[in-house]
Amino acid sequence: MPEELGVAAGLVRLTFLVQSVYAEVCREHGLTPPQAQLLCVVTDAPRRMSDLVPTMRLEKSSLTGLVDRVERKGWVRRVASPEDGRAVTVELTASGRRLAETFRAQATDRLNEMVACMPPDVCTTFASIADRIVSEHAVPAVFPDAS
Amino acid sequence: MPEELGVAAGLVRLTFLVQSVYAEVCREHGLTPPQAQLLCVVTDAPRRMSDLVPTMRLEKSSLTGLVDRVERKGWVRRVASPEDGRAVTVELTASGRRLAETFRAQATDRLNEMVACMPPDVCTTFASIADRIVSEHAVPAVFPDAS
DNA sequence: CAGTATTGTTCGTAGTGCGAACCATACTAG
DNA sequence: CTAGTATGGTTCGCACTACGAACAATACTG
Incomplete structure (x- = not known):
């Protein structure tokens, strides 16, 4: 009986918690998590479909469908690429x-207040370790930094 | 321009990473993430449907469907409760x-090796902070501790 | 110019998750 | 005891997610 969970169990539960919060905020804005992720990813700059595939870790057919639905809601637009007649950029x-x-x-607010139960220095430590793991594994920027 | 991401962005990206790994392991076993989660939750003991609803944070109709599919694959069984004629337990x-x-x-292995890029003491620190967040927010045991 | 590679879309399929409506059993009050 | 209510689950219809195979169109290459 470990008085403390292993790293793996902690990671899975933490992920479950973050997903819950993320999904709840999505709902409040009429979004689904994949839709929100798409919006976040194209926030910085328009992106090609072929570029979004590795970023979002989706098959291209899945991405087509996602962009279809988000475009139908009027949040995103497909633009033909001038350089490449086959390519499409999403903006x-x-x-x-x-x-x-x-x-x-x-x-951002919700997640910040989620960790605010801990003293600030612990938060900072935690954030820097999380960053370290994330950058060690080349995780794409699925959530933008501050505006 | 933060040289380091905020806590929120770090959490979202870390979650994305863990989800990727979790989903990949699921695939290798012919599971989907919700199905795997169900198996994990009922590992320790049989659970009632009404008990699984808050644990998995699903509506009861969603849970019915999930249990249907997992039962059809032969991994789980519905048993009528002797105490309550309406209730069903899943085992x-x-x-x-x-x-x-x-x-x-x-x-567990995959997640452990995911963080193994860091020195052991950092891993430990990280695990204990993750545990702290998780227990502060009453996250259900969606992943079992060591057997 | 022929052959190949890349970019996206279409289509069919399985799974996810919700809410509303519904049934059966349990509980509760008169 | 019986009506009314609460609780536990299922069913149904819907929108969305994700995949792979097949395909069309444009780009590249020999």
Whole structure:
């Protein structure tokens, strides 16, 4: 009986918790998690489909469907690439940008207050270790830094 | 421009990473993440549907469907409760138990090696902080401790 | 210019998750 | 005891997710 969970169990449970919070914020904005992720990823700059595939870790057919639905909601737009006649880039519309921004802000708030039960220095330690793991594994920027 | 990400961004990316690893292990065992989670949750003891609803944070209709599919694969069994004529408990079959055990072991290995890029003391620190967050928020045991 | 590689889409399939409606059993009050 | 209510689960319809195979169109290469 470990008085403390192993790293693995802690990671899985922490992930479960973050997912819950993330999904809840999504809901409040009429988004699903994959849709929110798409908005976050194209916030910084328009991205090609072929570029989004490795970033979001989806098959291309899955991505087509996701972009279809998000485009139908008017948050994103497909633009033909001038350099490559086959390629398509995905960019935010004005309303998509507003939504992405408020979503990002609120998700950030919720997650910050989630860890705020700990003293600030512990938070900082935690954040830097998380960053270390993440950068060690080349995790794509699925959530933007502060605006 | 933060030279380090905020806690929120770190959490989201870490979650993305863990999800990727978890999903990959699931795939190798012919499982989906919700199915694996169900197996993990009923590993320790049979559980009632009504008990699984808050644990897995699903609506009861979603849970019905999930249990249907997992039962159809032969990994889980519905048993009528003797005390309450309305209630049903979900328990592992023999093959379900074997599957749950090998899945758990492999997921644990993969997650451990994911953090093994850091020195052991950092891992320990990280694990204890993760535990702290998790227990502060009453996250259900969606992943069992060592067998 | 022919052959090949890349970029996206379409289609079919299985699974996920929700809410509303519903049934059966349990509980509770008169 | 019996009506009314609460609880435990299922069913149904819906939208969404994700995959792989097949395909079309454009780009590249020999």
